[in-house]
Amino acid sequence: MxxxxxxxxxxxxxxxxxxxxxxxxxxxxxxxxxxxxxxxxxxxxxxxxxxxxxxxxxxxxxxxxxxxxxxxxxxxxxxxxxxxxxxxxxxxxxxxxxxxxxxxxxxxxxxxxxxTNELLRDVYGEVHMLSHRVGAANRADLAKLSRLEDKLAETAAALEDSKLVLRQAVSVWKTRCRQAMEELAAERTKRQAAERERISLREAIENSAVAAVRRDRDILRDQLMELADRLQTTEAEAGRQALLLERMHADLTKTRQELADRDSEVAALEASLFAALGEAAAAHAAHAEHHIDDPDGLGDHHDQPHACTGDCPCPAGGCRRDPAAAGSSLHLVGGGLAGKRVLYVGGRSSLVSHYKVLAEKFGCELIHHDGGREQSSHRLWELLGCADAVVCPVDCVSHEACSLVKQACKGCLKPLILARSSGLSSLARSLAELGAPAQ
Incomplete structure (x- = not known):
C-alpha cells in the first residue's frame, strides 16, 4: 500500500x-x-x-x-x-x-x-479545537501573568524591607563575632599553657620508657641479623639454581639442534624411500601390463599358472604368483591396479598429496576420506560406492570409520587391507599387495 x-x-x-x-x-x-x-x-x-x-x-x-x-x-x-x-x-x-x-x-x-475521510475529519476537528483551547489557555495565562507581575512588585517591596532588617541583623552579628574572637584569643592562651604541660608530661614518660625501648631495639637487631643470614643463604641457593637452569637451557638447545639434524636425515631418507617406492611401483605396473590375458586365449591358460617369458620386464627377470594368494579377496579382479580407484580412509592429512602421487606411480587413482575428523560418514558411503579397493591404516583412523569400512567391504565383496601404519612405506606395501596378480 x-x-x-x-x-x-x-x-x-x-x-x-x-x-x-x-x-x-x-x-x-x-x-x-x-x-x-x-x-x-x-x-x-x-x-x-x-x-x-x-x-x-x-x-x-x-x-x-x-x-x-x-x-x-x-x-x-x-x-x-x-x-x-x-x-x-x-x-x-x-x-x-x-x-x-x-x-x-x-x-x-x-x-x-x-x-477514511470521516476519521481524518474527526481527528482534524479535534486538533482544530485543541488549537482554540490552547489559544484560550494562552489568554488566561496572560491574565495570570499580569496578576503575577503585580504580586512580584509587592514581593519586591517586601524584599526591601527584609533587606533592611537583615542589615540590622548583620550589624548585631558582627558585634557578636568580635566578642567571640576576643573569647577565642583568651581560650587560645589557655590552650597553649595546657600544651606546654602536656609536653612536659610526655618527656617524663619517654625518659621512663627508654630502657624498654632499648631492649626492643636489641631484639630487633638480633632478628635483623638472622634475616640477613637467611637472605645470604637464599641468594646463594638462587645462584646455584640459575646456574643449573643455564646448563639445562644449553642442553635443551643442543637437543633441539640434534633433533633438527635427525629431522633432516629422516626427510632425506623419506625422499630416498619415496623414489625407491616409485621405481618399484613402475616395475609392478610394467609387470601387470605384460601379463594382461589375451582375449583369444582365455581358455588355454585359465587353469595353468602363468610364467614369464624372456622379455618380461620384471625386476628379477621373471615373475611368479604367490600360491598362498590364489583366490584371496585382497587382490583386484584381473590383477594390477591400472585404471582402478583405491579409497584410503584415515591417515595423516599432511601426507595426502604424497599418498596420491604414490598411487599414480602404481597406475591407480587414490581417493581420500579423513576418517570422520571433518568429512561425514555419508561422504564415506559415497566414496565406498565408487572405489574398487580400500586401504585403512589402523593407527590413524576413528573406530567408527574403521567399523563402517569393514562392514561395507564385507557386504560389497571389495578388497580391504588394514595397514598397520599410515606411512608411505605401509601404503606402498598395501598397493603392491592389491596389485599382485592372483593365481
Whole structure:
C-alpha cells in the first residue's frame, strides 16, 4: 500500500504544518529555500509560505517536508502502519492524544493509506479545537501573568524591607563575632599553657620508657641479623639454581639442534624411500601390463599358472604368483591396479598429496576420506560406492570409520587391507599387495 503524501492531504496542509513542526523547525526549513521568506518575516508569514509550498505538487519544499516529517515521526508511522482497522486506528489516536502526544500520531493518521475521510475529519476537528483551547489557555495565562507581575512588585517591596532588617541583623552579628574572637584569643592562651604541660608530661614518660625501648631495639637487631643470614643463604641457593637452569637451557638447545639434524636425515631418507617406492611401483605396473590375458586365449591358460617369458620386464627377470594368494579377496579382479580407484580412509592429512602421487606411480587413482575428523560418514558411503579397493591404516583412523569400512567391504565383496601404519612405506606395501596378480 502507498502512503498518502502532503499533496494527497492538501486540504489538511495548514494543520499538518502548524501541528507537526515547531517554530524553530519552521524557520529552519524556510531558510533552506533561499530568500523566499525574509528573516524579518513573522512566524505567520513563514507558516503561510510553507503551507502554500506543501500544496504544490512535486515542489522541492513539499518533497523535503515530506521526508522531514517521515524521518521525525518514523516511530509513530511504524506503530500506525501495523493496523488497517479503523476502530484500531481510532483507539491508537485516542490513546496517544490522551497522553499528550499529538504531532506524531496526527501525521501518522494523515499519511495512513487506509484512513477514511470521516476519521481524518474527526481527528482534524479535534486538533482544530485543541488549537482554540490552547489559544484560550494562552489568554488566561496572560491574565495570570499580569496578576503575577503585580504580586512580584509587592514581593519586591517586601524584599526591601527584609533587606533592611537583615542589615540590622548583620550589624548585631558582627558585634557578636568580635566578642567571640576576643573569647577565642583568651581560650587560645589557655590552650597553649595546657600544651606546654602536656609536653612536659610526655618527656617524663619517654625518659621512663627508654630502657624498654632499648631492649626492643636489641631484639630487633638480633632478628635483623638472622634475616640477613637467611637472605645470604637464599641468594646463594638462587645462584646455584640459575646456574643449573643455564646448563639445562644449553642442553635443551643442543637437543633441539640434534633433533633438527635427525629431522633432516629422516626427510632425506623419506625422499630416498619415496623414489625407491616409485621405481618399484613402475616395475609392478610394467609387470601387470605384460601379463594382461589375451582375449583369444582365455581358455588355454585359465587353469595353468602363468610364467614369464624372456622379455618380461620384471625386476628379477621373471615373475611368479604367490600360491598362498590364489583366490584371496585382497587382490583386484584381473590383477594390477591400472585404471582402478583405491579409497584410503584415515591417515595423516599432511601426507595426502604424497599418498596420491604414490598411487599414480602404481597406475591407480587414490581417493581420500579423513576418517570422520571433518568429512561425514555419508561422504564415506559415497566414496565406498565408487572405489574398487580400500586401504585403512589402523593407527590413524576413528573406530567408527574403521567399523563402517569393514562392514561395507564385507557386504560389497571389495578388497580391504588394514595397514598397520599410515606411512608411505605401509601404503606402498598395501598397493603392491592389491596389485599382485592372483593365481
Amino acid at each position: 502507498q502512503r498518502k503524501t502532503l499533496n494527497d492531504n492538501a486540504e489538511f496542509a495548514c494543520p499538518i504544518v502548524g501541528t507537526c513542526l515547531t517554530i524553530a523547525e519552521l524557520r529552519r526549513i524556510c531558510r533552506k529555500f533561499g530568500d523566499a521568506v525574509p528573516e524579518a518575516a513573522s512566524d505567520y508569514e513563514a507558516h503561510v509560505f510553507l503551507v502554500g509550498q506543501a500544496k504544490i505538487t512535486a515542489s522541492p519544499a513539499s518533497k523535503y517536508l515530506q521526508k522531514y516529517l517521515d524521518k521525525k515521526y518514523r516511530k509513530e508511522l511504524r506503530m500506525f502502519w501495523k493496523t488497517e482497522d479503523e476502530a484500531e486506528l481510532r483507539r491508537l489516536w485516542r490513546e496517544r492524544a490522551d497522553a499528550g502526544d499529538v504531532p506524531g500520531p496526527f501525521w501518522a493518521l494523515m499519511s495512513h493509506p487506509t484512513a
